[in-house]
Amino acid sequence: MALERTLSIIKPDAVVKNVVGEIYARFEKAGLKVVAAKMKHLSRKEAEGFYAVHRERPFFNALVEFMISGPVMIQVLQGENAILKNRELMGATNPKDAAKGTIRADFADSIDANAVHGSDAAETAAVEIAYFFAATEVFPR
Numbered sequence: 001m002a003l004e005r006t007l008s009i010i011k012p013d014a015v016v017k018n019v020v021g022e023i024y025a026r027f028e029k030a031g032l033k034v035v036a037a038k039m040k041h042l043s044r045k046e047a048e049g050f051y052a053v054h055r056e057r058p059f060f061n062a063l064v065e066f067m068i069s070g071p072v073m074i075q076v077l078q079g080e081n082a083i084l085k086n087r088e089l090m091g092a093t094n095p096k097d098a099a100k101g102t103i104r105a106d107f108a109d110s111i112d113a114n115a116v117h118g119s120d121a122a123e124t125a126a127v128e129i130a131y132f133f134a135a136t137e138v139f140p141r
């Protein structure tokens, strides 16, 4: 078991649905600690930079438009195997394929508006955390 940190984003659709607290409760019940958090309305440039790896994908523009359609809640989660644990809590990218009881199965409407983001590996987690948080904004405990 490894103590890890991962970047989580509650996307605009879930913020509008007012389920930030319900999603936080799932993190906490799974043993993940919120060690950094901020609400932010991303600029186009920030969203494009964050999803730069998907720049050539056909859904890139729609993804950026969606991510800047309203504020998001961004947090760093810390815990044992936090990266995989968060991915399990989230469920599959397409909510139609997401297992029962996962965040996407319960709160997401479509593959575009799918409620949450979570880092998929240790390397991406480090890059994504640094993209949004200075070291002084993270409070491990």
Ligand code: IDP
Residues within 6 Å of the ligand: 054, 059, 063, 092, 093, 111, 112, 113, 114, 116, 117, 118, 120
């Ligand atoms: P993930 O969020 O489950 O890690 P990724 O493959 O990294 O999934 O894709 C990033 C985001 O891009 C997804 O969460 C989803 O919002 C969007 N996305 C991925 N694939 C598609 C697609 O085929 N159509 C529309 N949007 C997509």
